[in-house]
Amino acid sequence: MRIVVKVGTSTLAHGTGLINIRQVEHLCKVLSDLKNAGHQVILVSSGAIGMGAGKLGLTERPRDVAGKQAAAAVGQCELMYTYDRLFLKYSHVVAQLLLTADDFTHPDRRANLEQALFRLLELRALPVINENDTVATEELSVGDNDTLSAYVAAAARADLLVLLSDIDGLYTADPHVDPNAELIHTIPALTDEILAMAGGSGSALGTGGMATKLRAAQIATQAGIDMVIANGARPETLYDIVEGKEIGTRFLKEE
Ligand code: GLU
Numbered sequence: 001m002r003i004v005v006k007v008g009t010s011t012l013a014h015g016t017g018l019i020n021i022r023q024v025e026h027l028c029k030v031l032s033d034l035k036n037a038g039h040q041v042i043l044v045s046s047g048a049i050g051m052g053a054g055k056l057g058l059t060e061r062p063r064d065v066a067g068k069q070a071a072a073a074v075g076q077c078e079l080m081y082t083y084d085r086l087f088l089k090y091s092h093v094v095a096q097l098l099l100t101a102d103d104f105t106h107p108d109r110r111a112n113l114e115q116a117l118f119r120l121l122e123l124r125a126l127p128v129i130n131e132n133d134t135v136a137t138e139e140l141s142v143g144d145n146d147t148l149s150a151y152v153a154a155a156a157r158a159d160l161l162v163l164l165s166d167i168d169g170l171y172t173a174d175p176h177v178d179p180n181a182e183l184i185h186t187i188p189a190l191t192d193e194i195l196a197m198a199g200g201s202g203s204a205l206g207t208g209g210m211a212t213k214l215r216a217a218q219i220a221t222q223a224g225i226d227m228v229i230a231n232g233a234r235p236e237t238l239y240d241i242v243e244g245k246e247i248g249t250r251f252l253k254e255e
Helices: 021-036 048-055 065-088 107-122 145-155 210-222 237-242
Strands: 002-007 040-045 094-099 126-131 160-165 226-231 249-251
Touching (some): 002 021, 065 126, 107 126, 107 145, 160 210, 210 249
């Protein structure tokens, strides 16, 4: 199976912006093991801006473009250094790809990206992808990694996209405020009713939220790819997700 896993800042870093060592180590171990079992894995990782802010001693995520660019430049190094070290422990080689919206919309650039991606998979490397936040201006950027991961899954012709988040999946209402909110296990089709369930961004350091996740679900399912939203606090659940067990919320691909 070819699996794209997207991991958000809330999974990778503590509220301080510094790396959540236990969670990142767990994640790298499980992804390495999935590769050892014969799956192809592509990781779409956020955290550059959040970690850069932490490393620069900023108390919150920068809001201005230059601040985000600077934090991303610092944090991306930290991120790749961490992945390189942790995956090497399990003898897996990582490859960094920093992309912007153009890489998906411009036919030549897209072909170029696909060629590099497929060669890396052939070489059994583990592509680690993020938006090129240091140069991606507003018009050029995809803007959030949920959407980016869906584009990546489509370009890679993946079988499955998993978004690891700080929430268990899609609920009937906001579980932080409504005690009767229930987790929805399977979404057979993205109806208007489902699309209306999105709120805003959930954490101080990340950018996503349900809205971008549902947008990702639209892109992935239309491309013929199942998408799962699950809680990144327990990376081991990826084993069950890959086996098709009922974890988080699964959006079924359009046939
Ligand atoms: N590319 C951003 C970063 O690495 C994250 C975007 C997102 O979390 O959606 O910090």
